[in-house]
Amino acid sequence: MDLPLPLSEADAATSLVMALPKGRILSELKPVLARVGIVPAADFEDEDSRRLRFETNHAGLDVVRVRPFDVATFVAHGAAHIGVCGADVLMEYETDQIYAPLDLGIGRCRISVAEQVATAGQDDASRWSRIAVATKYPNIARRHFSARGIQAEVVHLNGAMELAPSLGISRVIVDLVQTGSTLKANGLVETEVIAGVTSRLIVNRTALKTRPEEIAGWIARFRAALAAA
Numbered sequence: 132m133d134l135p136l137p138l139s140e141a142d143a144a145t146s147l148v149m150a151l152p153k154g155r156i157l158s159e160l161k162p163v164l165a166r167v168g169i170v171p172a173a174d175f176e177d178e179d180s181r182r183l184r185f186e187t188n189h190a191g192l193d194v195v196r197v198r199p200f201d202v203a204t205f206v207a208h209g210a211a212h213i214g215v216c217g218a219d220v221l222m223e224y225e226t227d228q229i230y231a232p233l234d235l236g237i238g239r240c241r242i243s244v245a246e247q248v249a250t251a252g253q254d255d256a257s258r259w260s261r262i263a264v265a266t267k268y269p270n271i272a273r274r275h276f277s278a279r280g281i282q283a284e285v286v287h288l289n290g291a292m293e294l295a296p297s298l299g300i301s302r303v304i305v306d307l308v309q310t311g312s313t314l315k316a317n318g319l320v321e322t323e324v325i326a327g328v329t330s331r332l333i334v335n336r337t338a339l340k341t342r343p344e345e346i347a348g349w350i351a352r353f354r355a356a357l358a359a360a
């Protein structure tokens with residue numbers, strides 16, 4: 132596919148910045164980027180490289196490699212014009228500055244509630260008025276329980292929340308589940324699915340207005356790459 136990427140003279144002065152998440156999404160994203168025709172500078176592949184911003188084979192496009200949650204922050208602030216992040220991050224971040232036009236169908240998992248096998252089903256969850264929840268997703272957890280009339284007392288962890296119930300700091304966790312093996316290995320069971328998760332192409336809303344042709348060009352390229360897959 133060879134869709135045109137119109138670049139006005141004014142736009143050509145500054146490169147468009149695309150924020151990409153380090154970690155597991157990036158490994159699934161690489162074949163998509165290849166189909167889209169984006170080839171970052173060689174040291175982008177080098178895990179030991181300390182560089183964070185890389186030119187690409189397109190003169191008007193640079194990529195930055197950041198933590199998954201920070202993709203949303205960079206794009207919401209307009210520091211990056213376009214990016215890729217999980218729907219979990221968008222649900223947690225809650226901003227109207229980000230437009231998410233395309234589901235890339237990668238990074239597929241779900242965000243769920245889980246608790247210890249030993250306590251699951253022991254009491255009637257519909258009668259809870261408060262619940263201690265360990266999670267990296269405080270907003271998602273509060274919204275989910277609040278919709279059921281339950282106040283979530285959130286213990287904010289950045290990882291290893293599967294430890295929290297057995298160590299006594301929460302009754303339940305809210306976390307991502309894919310195969311379920313992490314839950315199983317830690318004596319937990321999934322009790323509710325909050326939402327399905329895939330990775331999305333995201334765009335800063337202001338950039339959509341100020342650089343419409345370039346942004347639309349990249350969205351069209353990603354869309355065509357997905358259709359051809």
Ligand SMILES: Nc1ncnc2c1ncn2[C@@H]1O[C@H](COP(=O)(O)OP(=O)(O)OP(=O)(O)O)[C@@H](O)[C@H]1O
Pocket residue numbers: 152153154155156198199200216217218219220238239240289290307308309310328329330
């Ligand atoms: N088990 C999983 N299966 C599929 N996708 C996942 C899974 N876990 C996470 N993801 C997706 O990948 C994204 C990034 O997860 P990853 O584990 O690479 O980063 P992280 O370790 O959570 O980030 P950080 O380095 O900031 O702690 C998540 O936001 C989600 O969309």
Ligand SMILES: O=P(O)(O)OC[C@H]1O[C@H](OP(=O)(O)OP(=O)(O)O)[C@H](O)[C@@H]1O
Pocket residue numbers: 289290291306307308309310311312313314
């Ligand atoms: O259902 P599973 O296939 O076991 O996947 C779920 C695990 O994947 C994610 O962790 P990740 O591997 O990203 O580690 P981290 O949260 O410590 O970064 C998530 O936080 C779970 O722990």
